[in-house]
Amino acid sequence: MIKPTPSRQQSLPPPRKPRIAVLKLASCDGCQLAFLGLGNRLLELAAMVEFVHFAEMGPLGSLTDLDITFIEGSLSTQEDLETVRSVRKESRYLVTIGACATSGGIQALRNLTSGDPLASVYPSPDFIDFLAHSTPVSSEVPVDLELWGCPVTGDQVLGALRTILLGAPPPVEHDKVCLECKRRGISCVTVTKGVPCLGPVTLTGCGALCPSFGRGCYGCFGPSENPETASLARTFSGLGLTPDEVARRFLFINSNAGPFREEGERWQEG
Ligand code: SF4
Ligand code: SF4
Structure with missing residues (x-):
């Protein structure tokens, strides 16, 4: 040996x-x-x-x-x-x-x-x-x-x-920003102030940063699982946004992300 x-x-x-x-x-x-x-x-x-x-x-x-x-x-x-x-x-x-x-x-x-x-x-x-x-x-x-x-x-x-x-599987976020607001006790900016917020369709991970300062989420963490974008877009319209303004909410930082792009383009065309 x-x-x-x-x-x-x-x-x-x-x-x-x-x-x-x-x-x-x-x-x-x-x-x-x-x-x-x-x-x-x-x-x-x-x-x-x-x-x-x-x-x-x-x-x-x-x-x-x-x-x-x-x-x-x-x-x-x-x-x-x-x-x-x-x-x-x-x-x-x-x-x-x-x-x-x-x-x-x-x-x-x-x-x-x-x-x-x-x-x-x-x-x-x-x-x-x-x-x-x-x-x-x-x-x-x-x-x-x-x-x-x-x-x-x-x-x-x-x-x-x-x-x-x-060698462990990386953590994957599934929840929405909205849920993070509830966990942190942050008042909903849409319900209390009529501010358009993408929190109901956006992945969490930021700690609901924007709503914690009284601002609407603009979707920088990308679409969540099963995002109800059509329902949220109708809510934005009900808040007084024009179709073009609704489209621009979805076609922003993550305009190329499937659910945001499809919803934005629907309102652009409409
Ligand atoms: S825009 Fe980004 S940082 Fe602000 S609440 Fe939405 S996901 Fe969080
Ligand atoms: S613009 Fe791009 S590189 Fe700059 S902070 Fe946002 S995601 Fe990161």
């Missing part, structure tokens, strides 16, 4: 830390800030994993041999498409963070317009290789976990990272 010599044993490399990338596509960087906002918890995390690529934090290492890749931003250019195809091959887990990466985000509003909306924003749009539509990452490659929100929260990204590293 061959035994390793003591000197050989001493030269064994330390166990490899999980290699993590946080990748930015077309986005505002707000979801990357959810990591930075973790403060001391990020320092503890950085001792346990290796952030090989994370533009907002500093490292810009190569996007290869990755254990978990978090992607912020929608697919808006040809380069974005090529990047996600390559990163998918190099990543054991691919997690989208935020409305942009998960449903196309605010930039997907251009999908609803005719003509060339980019021409009114950029003096020379021909210098940028824009795709015809801005789409979620899942439209191009399989995604293992989608985290909604605009932006996501630090608890969401930390919870996802921990559960993946531990």
Whole structure:
């Protein structure tokens, strides 16, 4: 039996830390800030994993041999498409963070317009290789976990990272923002103030942030399970919103998310 010599044993490399990338596509960087906002918890995390690529934090290492890749931003250019195809091959887990990466985000509003909306924003749009539509990452490659929100929260990204590293199934939200208001004892802004609120059709996860400040939810955590969008749209109409205003409530941050898009388009046409 061959035994390793003591000197050989001493030269064994330390166990490899999980290699993590946080990748930015077309986005505002707000979801990357959810990591930075973790403060001391990020320092503890950085001792346990290796952030090989994370533009907002500093490292810009190569996007290869990755254990978990978090992607912020929608697919808006040809380069974005090529990047996600390559990163998918190099990543054991691919997690989208935020409305942009998960449903196309605010930039997907251009999908609803005719003509060339980019021409009114950029003096020379021909210098940028824009795709015809801005789409979620899942439209191009399989995604293992989608985290909604605009932006996501630090608890969401930390919870996802921990559960993946531990091999446990990641927590999945099913409840609606409305239910979170009830749990927290927040008065319903629609019933008490007549404010249009997407809470009855939106996934929870934010702690009912907007209603807690007396404002209506605008759906940044995306559609809930079985969203009764038609019923809510009629309620908005009953509050005095015009059909176009009802449509705009649904066609906003998550205009590309199926139930919101379908309801919005119904009222656009009507
Ligand atoms: S989801 Fe919102 S916060 Fe996150 S990158 Fe997109 S626009 Fe910014
Ligand atoms: S209340 Fe709605 S819009 Fe506000 S943070 Fe929560 S999900 Fe987003």
